[in-house]
Amino acid sequence: MIGRITPLMTTAQVLSSINNVEDQLATTEQQLSTGKSINQPSDNPYGASLAIQLNTDLSGLGNYANNVTDGTAWTSAATSALSNVQSMVQRVQELVVQASNGTQSASDLQATQAEVNQLKDAIKQEANTQYNGQYVFSGSATGTEPYSNSTGDVYQGNTGTVSREVGPNSSVSVNADISSLLGSGSSTADGKLLDTLTQISSDLGGGTSADVADLSNNQLTNLQTSLTSLDGLQANVGAAQNRLTLASTRITDLQTSDTAALSNDEDANIAQTYTTYSNEQAALTAALRAGANIVQSSLMNFLN
Amino acid sequence: MTIPSFTGYQTAYSGLEAAQAAIDTTGENISNANTPGYTRQVVNTGEAGSLEIPQRSEQGAHAQLGTGVDVTSISRIRDQFLDIQYRAQNTASSNANTNSTELQQVQTALNEPSTSGVSTQLDNFYSAWSSLASSQSSSTEGNVISAGQTLVSTLNSTYQQMQTVQTQAQQQLATLTGANGQVEQDATKLATLNGQITEATQAGQTPNDLLDQRDNVLDDLSGLAQISVTNQTDGSVTVGFGDAATPLVSGTTVTWPQSLTSPTKTGGQLGALMSLSDTSSSGTIQQYMNSLSSIAGQITTSVNALQSPSSPFFSGTLGSISSPLAVSATASSVQSSSSSTSGADLAQSIANLSGGAASQSYAAFVSQIGSGVQAAESTQSTSAAVLAAVSNQRQSVSGVSLDQEMTNLINYQQAYQASARVMNAMDSALNTLITTVGAGL
Numbered sequence: 001m002i003g004r005i006t007p008l009m010t011t012a013q014v015l016s017s018i019n020n021v022e023d024q025l026a027t028t029e030q031q032l033s034t035g036k037s038i039n040q041p042s043d044n045p046y047g048a049s050l051a052i053q054l055n056t057d058l059s060g061l062g063n064y065a066n067n068v069t070d071g072t073a074w075t076s077a078a079t080s081a082l083s084n085v086q087s088m089v090q091r092v093q094e095l096v097v098q099a100s101n102g103t104q105s106a107s108d109l110q111a112t113q114a115e116v117n118q119l120k121d122a123i124k125q126e127a128n129t130q131y132n133g134q135y136v137f138s139g140s141a142t143g144t145e146p147y148s149n150s151t152g153d154v155y156q157g158n159t160g161t162v163s164r165e166v167g168p169n170s171s172v173s174v175n176a177d178i179s180s181l182l183g184s185g186s187s188t189a190d191g192k193l194l195d196t197l198t199q200i201s202s203d204l205g206g207g208t209s210a211d212v213a214d215l216s217n218n219q220l221t222n223l224q225t226s227l228t229s230l231d232g233l234q235a236n237v238g239a240a241q242n243r244l245t246l247a248s249t250r251i252t253d254l255q256t257s258d259t260a261a262l263s264n265d266e267d268a269n270i271a272q273t274y275t276t277y278s279n280e281q282a283a284l285t286a287a288l289r290a291g292a293n294i295v296q297s298s299l300m301n302f303l304n
Numbered sequence: 305m306t307i308p309s310f311t312g313y314q315t316a317y318s319g320l321e322a323a324q325a326a327i328d329t330t331g332e333n334i335s336n337a338n339t340p341g342y343t344r345q346v347v348n349t350g351e352a353g354s355l356e357i358p359q360r361s362e363q364g365a366h367a368q369l370g371t372g373v374d375v376t377s378i379s380r381i382r383d384q385f386l387d388i389q390y391r392a393q394n395t396a397s398s399n400a401n402t403n404s405t406e407l408q409q410v411q412t413a414l415n416e417p418s419t420s421g422v423s424t425q426l427d428n429f430y431s432a433w434s435s436l437a438s439s440q441s442s443s444t445e446g447n448v449i450s451a452g453q454t455l456v457s458t459l460n461s462t463y464q465q466m467q468t469v470q471t472q473a474q475q476q477l478a479t480l481t482g483a484n485g486q487v488e489q490d491a492t493k494l495a496t497l498n499g500q501i502t503e504a505t506q507a508g509q510t511p512n513d514l515l516d517q518r519d520n521v522l523d524d525l526s527g528l529a530q531i532s533v534t535n536q537t538d539g540s541v542t543v544g545f546g547d548a549a550t551p552l553v554s555g556t557t558v559t560w561p562q563s564l565t566s567p568t569k570t571g572g573q574l575g576a577l578m579s580l581s582d583t584s585s586s587g588t589i590q591q592y593m594n595s596l597s598s599i600a601g602q603i604t605t606s607v608n609a610l611q612s613p614s615s616p617f618f619s620g621t622l623g624s625i626s627s628p629l630a631v632s633a634t635a636s637s638v639q640s641s642s643s644s645t646s647g648a649d650l651a652q653s654i655a656n657l658s659g660g661a662a663s664q665s666y667a668a669f670v671s672q673i674g675s676g677v678q679a680a681e682s683t684q685s686t687s688a689a690v691l692a693a694v695s696n697q698r699q700s701v702s703g704v705s706l707d708q709e710m711t712n713l714i715n716y717q718q719a720y721q722a723s724a725r726v727m728n729a730m731d732s733a734l735n736t737l738i739t740t741v742g743a744g745l
Contacts, residue, residue: 006703007337009696016692040411041674042681048416049671052423053659056667059427060658063434070438132439140647143440160645164438165652266417299707303714 007298014291021284028277037268047265054262061255064166068248071164071174074131075241078176081129081136082234085181088119088126089193089230093223096200100216106207113204120197124153127178137178146178153185153194166247172240176233181226192229196222307357309737311371312730318372319723322349325375326716330709337704341520343380344704345512350376380512383701387519388533390694391526395572397687398527402576403588404680406473410589411677413465416670422462423666425455426603427658434655436640437648445635452617452631459600463593463623470589473581480528480574481561487545487574490525491558494518498540499556505539525552529564529572546570588676595669597622600629602662610653611639 030039041048095112098104104112124147127137134142140160148156155178162175183192186199200219203211326347336342354368415421432451436444480486497518504511518541525531529546536542536555545552547569548562564570567579580588604618611617611633619632640651657663 004700004703004705004708006699006705008703009699012692012696012699036417038417040677041414041416041670042408042411042677043674045671045674045678048674049667051417052667052670053664055417055423056427056659056663059431063431063655063658067434067438133441134439140641140645158645160647162647163652165434165656168656171652299710303710 007295010294014287014295018284018287018291021280021287025277025280025284028273028280031268031273032270032277035268035270036266037273038266051262051266054258054265057258058255058262061251061258065248065251065255067164068166068244068251070132071166071172071244072241072248074136074162074164074174075237075244077129077131077136078174078237079234079241081126082176082230082237084126085123086227086230086234088123089223089227092116092119092197092200093220093227096215096220096223099204100212100220102209102212109204109207113201116197116201116204120194120201123182123193123197127182136175139175139177139179147182152187153183153198154187155179155182155184164244166244167250170247172243172247174237174240174244176237178233181229181233191222191225193226196226307355307369309734311355311369312733313727315370315372316723316726316730318352318374319726320720322347322373322375323716323720323723325378327713327720329378330713330716333704334706334709337706337709341516341523342704343382343512343516343519343702345378345380347375348377348379349373377510378512379510380515381702382519383698386694386698386701387522390691390698391523391531391533393687393691393694394523394526395530397684397691398573399571399576400680400684400687402573403580404677404684406469406576406580407588407673407677407680409469410466410592411673413462413469414670414673415462420458422455422458423663423670425451425458426663426666429455430655430658433651436638437651437655440640440648440651442635445638445640448638449631449633449635452633455603456618456629456631459596459622460629463596466589466593466596467623470581470583470587470593473577473589477574477577477581480577481564483561487525487528487552488558488560490521490528491543491545491553491560494521494525494541494543494553495556495558497521498553501539502555527572529570529574546572546574592669592673593623595672599662599665599669602665604629606657606660606662607654610650615639 031037038044038047038051095116099109099112127146129136135144135146135157136142138144138146138157140162141157142162144156146155146157147153157179159177159179161173163171163173165171179192181192182194183190185194189195196219199222200215203215203219329345329347333344350373352371352374354370356366357369359365359367416423418424429448429451432444432448436448438444478485482488497514501511501514501518504514522531522533522541522543525543525545531546531552532544534542534544538555540555541553542551542555543553545562546564547566548559548564550559550562552558552560552562564574564578567575567582569575570578582588583590585591585594600622608616608618615633615637617631617633617638618629620627620629622629640648642650
């Protein structure tokens with residue numbers, strides 16, 4: 001080392017060594033108590049920015065997962081409503097077949113008419129299904145009731161799509177355009193289901209042979225067309241549900257891998273940190289003990 | 305010429321005197337062993353002149369009889385070169401310490417990584433828009449507003465805390481350089497010491513304690529800024545301070561206050577504070593504040609671009625006093641759709657900004673601050689290590705070693721005793737001469 005060693009030099013050296021060990025010990029203690037190896041950006045600048053980006057990714061994935069859940073519930077509501085509509089249309093089909101074979105009396109026909117009217121109202125009710133306070137079948141005007149009492153059979157919604165974002169640049173349309181099935185009733189004479197049902201009801205009410213002929217020649221065909229259209233809608237909704245399921249799996253996988261990456265980046269390896277902590281504590285004890293011995297000796301101890 | 309009778313006494317006495325001086329100096333060293341800045345002193349001795357004793361046997365030949373020892377001076381053992389090295393390193397170390405401490409405070413103000421920092425609030429903000437895209441109601445609209453307000457208040461408070469660190473650096477700088485600040489106090493002390501040392505030097509003395517005090521003041525000044533010390537012939541020193549135009553102290557004249565312009569040329573604690581407190585775009589902290597403000601601008605511009613220009617979501621700029629950053633939209637003015645048939649396209653587009661340019665800029669900003677602090681801490685520990693090494697070297701040369709003083713004490717004690725014995729011998733020789741030779745006359 002250097003030539004002369006003075007007590008002040010020795011003390012300074014001892015203190016500085018103890019200080020260094022205590023400084024390292026403090027850092028290790030912080031890591032143990034927080035469980036993280038990155039407690040401020042200066043611990044690992046790149047790691048800190050990576051942690052921020054991974055957390056943002058996870059937040060985005062959480063949003064996508066919420067959208068998938070919401071979309072799934074939406075499509076479930078749509079599926080069950082459409083399924084009910086299907087049963088009802090099939091019932092109307094049965095009734096029309098029975099009525100068109102010419103064997104029913106006028107009063108029978110009127111009873112059938114009453115049932116058809118009720119089924120038509122029930123179908124409109126299904127069209128007004130809501131999920132989470134929003135109308136499922138109003139296109140993008142989810143606050144507007146598709147078929148309200150005051151507006152009769154006229155469709156009040158629009159043909160916009162309701163989509164849920166389930167990935168970057170990836171969205172799923174979760175609604176079905178029910179106006180393509182139900183139409184806006186006999187005032188527009190669009191030949192769709194509500195118009196058809198109104199026609200059927202008036203035929204049953206009339207009861208004449210021309211009416212009965214109309215039932216069997218035209219209305220049964222119209223009903224078949226409606227059922228085909230309904231199939232199409234159900235297929236679309238089913239496809240949307242499939243896409244949502246696939247998205248959900250993908251999102252979960254990404255969340256798992258991001259969480260693992262985040263943990264790798266910022267979590268402290270507890271076993272390793274604890275071992276380091278024990279080593280540093282031992283080093284501190286040794287430094288303190290050595291320091292105590294060194295600082296005490298001088299020539300005076302040995303002179304008479 | 306014969307030897308004067310009482311010369312011997314003088315010779316022995318000079319030995320006693322020298323030993324006495326040496327013991328006193330050893331006492332002085334031991335008492336001051338722990339005095340900070342104390343330089344050990346040694347007694348310098350030289351042979352006193354000699355008497356010429358002519359020889360009887362040879363004409364013109366002489367024997368030289370020594371007449372004892374002279375204490376020529378008591379001097380300090382100090383290496384001027386080590387002093388220069390120490391002061392330069394002290395300046396660098398002070399600079400690094402101040403930088404590191406202040407930047408750590410800025411990093412603490414940033415509060416990242418943390419669930420209450422800006423990045424989490426930004427994520428929450430975008431999530432609120434995502435919820436709005438799925439379901440437009442007064443509660444989701446209200447959530448967007450309150451998430452926006454939380455984001456704004458987090459940005460504002462981070463900015464203000466950084467500004468506080470900057471202001472505190474300014475205040476510290478003003479205190480140190482202002483009236484009765486440390487610079488003025490040190491300079492005044494230095495001037496007084498210069499005067500006293502000059503007087504003593506002209507009277508032919510070496511005022512060791514005053515020189516030690518002056519060296520201490522110079523060490524202190526070197527921590528504040530870079531100093532250049534010139535020794536003058538009259539014993540005073542002229543001290544240049546930082547990049548000040550006129551020397552701070554010249555003889556007994558103090559020139560302060562002066563303006564210091566360049567942080568790099570000034571160095572030391574003052575240089576670091578100048579750079580940290582600078583409110584122009586070259587100030588360290590100001591640069592961070594400007595970056596944060598520009599990131600906030602990126603966020604607000606990108607969100608406002610997806611809302612109607614007549615009712616923007618955000619208003620103002622981060623850091624501006626005349627138009628502070630705020631949420632100017634209300635739950636009823638928030639637009640989630642661009643048209644009645646487009647669905648919640650605006651809300652979804654804003655939610656999709658997550659992880660985009662603004663988020664990435666912020667992550668890079670955090671990394672930048674982390675790197676800055678890391679570098680400052682590393683410089684700090686390196687400087688401290690070098691300073692400790694130079695300080696050790698100084699101590700090695702000038703410090704008091706009790707072992708050495710003890711050993712010397714034994715030496716001087718023996719020398720004193722031996723000289724006293726010589727006096728005894730001389731005394732008894734003269735006694736013989738006086739009482740025996742010529743007795744009975």
